[in-house]
Amino acid sequence: MKSNDKNFIQRLKRQKEDALEYIVDTYLPLIKGVTYKVLSPLENEGVIEECMNDILLSIWNNSNKFHGDSTDFRKWICAIAKFKAIDYYRKNSKRVEFTTNEMELSSEKSAEEELIMLEDKTELIQLIHLLEPVDRDIFIMKFFLGLKTEDISAKLDLTKASIDNRIYRGKKTLYTKAMQLNWKGSV
Secondary structure, eight states: OOOOTTTHHHHHHTTOHHHHHHHHHHHHHHHHHHHHHHHGGGOOHHHHHHHHHHHHHHHHHTGGGOOSOHHHHHHHHHHHHHHHHHHHHHHHHHTOOOOTTTTOOOSSSOHHHHHHHHHHHHHHHHHHTTSOHHHHHHHIIIIISOOOHHHHHHHHTOOHHHHHHHHHHHHHHHHHHHHHTTOSSOO
16 A cells, blocks of 8 residues: 555554655655755755754654644644754754855955954854743744744744743843943944
């Protein structure tokens, strides 16, 4: 028997490889789209490919936890892809590698100014990691991934007002910590 749109969920739960092949054929563009949206700022194709493989492995390993029809399955896969990609983004953004593209010298800024800006970015990332986990997630989604407040509130199951308040308080916290470190610039 071969997997099709009617039986692939049951076959996946029974760990039939043809079900995974069907999922790859049918849902890979969706998985790829979600993964690229989150991880493209890292500009690392290897990380994106690794994340997509990890997503497929998670689908395979957690298939027994899924309950629903093919519409729910699509949403389930999107959620797995999104959160895996965010995990990969967090893990790989800690290892920020500065390439020569980021060190381009322009006529407007000297080499010293460019170096100071790169150091400030690194320090800002370190400061963000001092926030509470929920606040850190909000800051990453809002300012690094460019998500809208409505999208963040839906993903974290918080109200828009709560998200806005957390951003406001988080900015104040970051500003205070930056001043404690005697930063010359502003947050």
